[in-house]
Amino acid sequence: MKKFLKLLLCLSMLLSPEVLRARCSSSSCDTICPTNCDVGVCDTCDTFESCDSCSSQDCGACCITPVRTFLHLRSQGANTARELVGWQWEINRPFMCSQYGSIYLAYEFQRSFKGSHLANGLFGGSSLAFAGSAVTNRTSGELLADNFGLATDFRGRVNFCPRIENHIFDFGYFLGLDCWLQGAYFRLHAPVVYSKWNLRASETDCNPSTTPYPRCYVDSTSDSTTPVASSIQEALSGSFLFGDQRTPWCSSRVNFCGKNKAGLADIDLILGYNYFNTDCYHLGAYLMMVLPTGPLVNSNRLFSPQIGNNRHFELGIGFSAHSVLFGTECHNLALFFEGNITHMFKNTQCRTFDFANAGSFSRYLLLKEFDVTNSPVYAGNLLSATCFNTRNVHVKINVKGDASVKLAYRWGGLGIDVGYNIYGHASEDVSLKDDYCIDQRNFAIKGTSNVCCIQQTIANVLVGDAFIPTVQPAGAPVTSLTTNPDNDVCLSFPSVGSTFTVTNAPNNAAQPNATAFSGTPVVGTAGTCFVCLNQEVTTPTPVASLAAAGVVILDSTPPTRFVSSGDLNIRSAEAYAVLTHKAFGFINYTWYDNCGVNPNIGFGASVEVDGGPKESVICKKAGLSQWGILVKGGFSF
Numbered sequence: 001m002k003k004f005l006k007l008l009l010c011l012s013m014l015l016s017p018e019v020l021r022a023r024c025s026s027s028s029c030d031t032i033c034p035t036n037c038d039v040g041v042c043d044t045c046d047t048f049e050s051c052d053s054c055s056s057q058d059c060g061a062c063c064i065t066p067v068r069t070f071l072h073l074r075s076q077g078a079n080t081a082r083e084l085v086g087w088q089w090e091i092n093r094p095f096m097c098s099q100y101g102s103i104y105l106a107y108e109f110q111r112s113f114k115g116s117h118l119a120n121g122l123f124g125g126s127s128l129a130f131a132g133s134a135v136t137n138r139t140s141g142e143l144l145a146d147n148f149g150l151a152t153d154f155r156g157r158v159n160f161c162p163r164i165e166n167h168i169f170d171f172g173y174f175l176g177l178d179c180w181l182q183g184a185y186f187r188l189h190a191p192v193v194y195s196k197w198n199l200r201a202s203e204t205d206c207n208p209s210t211t212p213y214p215r216c217y218v219d220s221t222s223d224s225t226t227p228v229a230s231s232i233q234e235a236l237s238g239s240f241l242f243g244d245q246r247t248p249w250c251s252s253r254v255n256f257c258g259k260n261k262a263g264l265a266d267i268d269l270i271l272g273y274n275y276f277n278t279d280c281y282h283l284g285a286y287l288m289m290v291l292p293t294g295p296l297v298n299s300n301r302l303f304s305p306q307i308g309n310n311r312h313f314e315l316g317i318g319f320s321a322h323s324v325l326f327g328t329e330c331h332n333l334a335l336f337f338e339g340n341i342t343h344m345f346k347n348t349q350c351r352t353f354d355f356a357n358a359g360s361f362s363r364y365l366l367l368k369e370f371d372v373t374n375s376p377v378y379a380g381n382l383l384s385a386t387c388f389n390t391r392n393v394h395v396k397i398n399v400k401g402d403a404s405v406k407l408a409y410r411w412g413g414l415g416i417d418v419g420y421n422i423y424g425h426a427s428e429d430v431s432l433k434d435d436y437c438i439d440q441r442n443f444a445i446k447g448t449s450n451v452c453c454i455q456q457t458i459a460n461v462l463v464g465d466a467f468i469p470t471v472q473p474a475g476a477p478v479t480s481l482t483t484n485p486d487n488d489v490c491l492s493f494p495s496v497g498s499t500f501t502v503t504n505a506p507n508n509a510a511q512p513n514a515t516a517f518s519g520t521p522v523v524g525t526a527g528t529c530f531v532c533l534n535q536e537v538t539t540p541t542p543v544a545s546l547a548a549a550g551v552v553i554l555d556s557t558p559p560t561r562f563v564s565s566g567d568l569n570i571r572s573a574e575a576y577a578v579l580t581h582k583a584f585g586f587i588n589y590t591w592y593d594n595c596g597v598n599p600n601i602g603f604g605a606s607v608e609v610d611g612g613p614k615e616s617v618i619c620k621k622a623g624l625s626q627w628g629i630l631v632k633g634g635f636s637f
Contacts, residue, residue: 134151147519174187266292349395354572366385395429610624
């Protein structure tokens with residue numbers, strides 16, 4: 001009994017929050033955010049809080065990466081509680097002189113609750129707010145709608161309450177190997193899973209504008225305005241293309257309808273040995289190997305169904321034990337324990353990253369492609385950063401633990417189990433894989449800069465000569481030019497009175513400091529050598545007046561620098577650590593016979609809650625809370 005208690009103490013320490021600590025987590029609400037259009041207001045749900053509003057003391061490391069692009073949750077096959085109940089008296093039998101065994105078939109239905117915890121990990125709250133660049137009172141917590149193909153005066157919100165449902169069909173097999181080695185055994189279990197994952201997104205358009213983009217904002221080839229997405233759902237689908245964007249999103253698409261997937265989660269192979277084994281107690285250890293039979297998660301969609309452990313090969317050790325607390329010929333009460341610890345080996349996966357200096361959701365920024373043959377010039381192509389930021393990576397999880405302890409009461413053939421399960425795994429360790437097929441083109445962050453100039457304004461704009469002349473519509477000749485008395489020109493212009501054809505010109509401006517929440521355009525000022533307008537000017541106008549209105553942007557300024565793999569925030573694609581606590585119960589009946597077949601069947605239920613530590617009001621829990629019902633039956637041989 002003392003050895004048994006020591007074993008429980010050791011495993012509880014290994015599975016403690018200090019070892020399996022999530023890097024960021026806290027509590028949140030349990031319901032979908034109400035349809036509230038007030039800026040920054042949400043009565044019962046958390047909304048995303050950008051780091052700009054946090055103090056370093058409050059935020060710490062969580063403010064650096066408050067959300068992740070991927071969640072690694074508990075495999076449907078990792079469940080010592082489901083394995084332990086019902087057949088405990090049919091396995092680990094003492095004093096056997098020949099092979100013996102037992103088989104079970106189980107069906108378990110699981111449904112998650114506290115969907116806000118899942119939303120916290122993916123979105124930093126239960127809703128996301130969007131506001132276009134033309135919305136005058138937009139806040140730092142509202143995503144820039146322009147990046148998603150929504151109108152510049154659009155404002156809206158999408159609420160999330162994610163739900164996961166699993167249908168698990170589990171097969172278990174135990175074979176005693178006493179004929180070769182007294183106390184040795186082999187065990188196997190293999191669950192087939194049908195899983196449904198749904199973000200349960202609901203959209204609230206506070207200002208459902210479909211005002212087209214102005215000329216040259218996103219389209220460098222057309223002299224007309226550009227249509228915008230009709231809804232947040234259309235924008236987040238990743239398939240809506242606008243302006244110079246010709247490639248759909250490569251990952252992180254938000255599916256409003258949910259997705260289903262089926263497969264064999266994993267196969268657990270266990271080879272064990274019971275050091276002590278009597279009718280009153282046993283204590284044993286085993287080697288455990290998990291074969292990764294489940295499919296890799298589809299990175300094309302956010303919150304895509306996961307079957308198994310995302311194809312990690314696992315190797316580890318486990319312990320099993322029991323001790324009869326009291327008993328008579330008719331009934332007894334015993335304490336059982338089953339637990340294991342494994343290492344999840346490195347494999348190759350596809351992950352999407354945010355930019356290190358652009359904050360959360362910067363994977364959705366628009367990038368401008370540049371031709372650098374002679375000097376950097378906009379190449380007429382916009383690309384979602386989900387394509388540039390999606391890479392092949394190496395992923396491993398150093399430690400995963402799953403342990404259950406239960407009280408089992410038996411009265412004849414009737415058995416009643418009540419127990420507790422703890423599960424946890426460390427946060428992922430992600431590193432970029434050497435991949436020579438990565439897109440080698442040159443990209444910079446677009447922000448709210450135009451992709452072209454509506455007109456080429458032929459003028460010297462200096463401090464002492466700060467006027468833009470009257471110009472004609474695009475394509476028409478310019479016959480009147482502003483001259484500089486000192487003839488101190490920055491560009492080579494035609495002489496006064498000559499004809500110059502006005503055409504759209506590429507705008508080479510970029511905004512490397514833009515984030516998913518902001519993008520202030522570069523504004524031209526007096527002293528600028530060459531300016532490009534985002535609106536037509538029909539009368540001579542001071543540059544200072546245009547600059548004050550924010551309608552003059554630099555054309556001759558090349559991007560300060562291009563984005564590279566060094567700009568990726570590796571941590572943003574590392575799934576949080578997970579720690580959960582489960583209470584379970586099971587009642588079954590066994591028909592004992594003289595042949596030793598002993599058929600049995602039982603029913604049970606469980607409730608599992610996210611147990612991640614609360615480190616800060618800014619940090620978010622991101623684990624899985626779920627309830628389940630179980631039917632399990634089998635026989636011995």
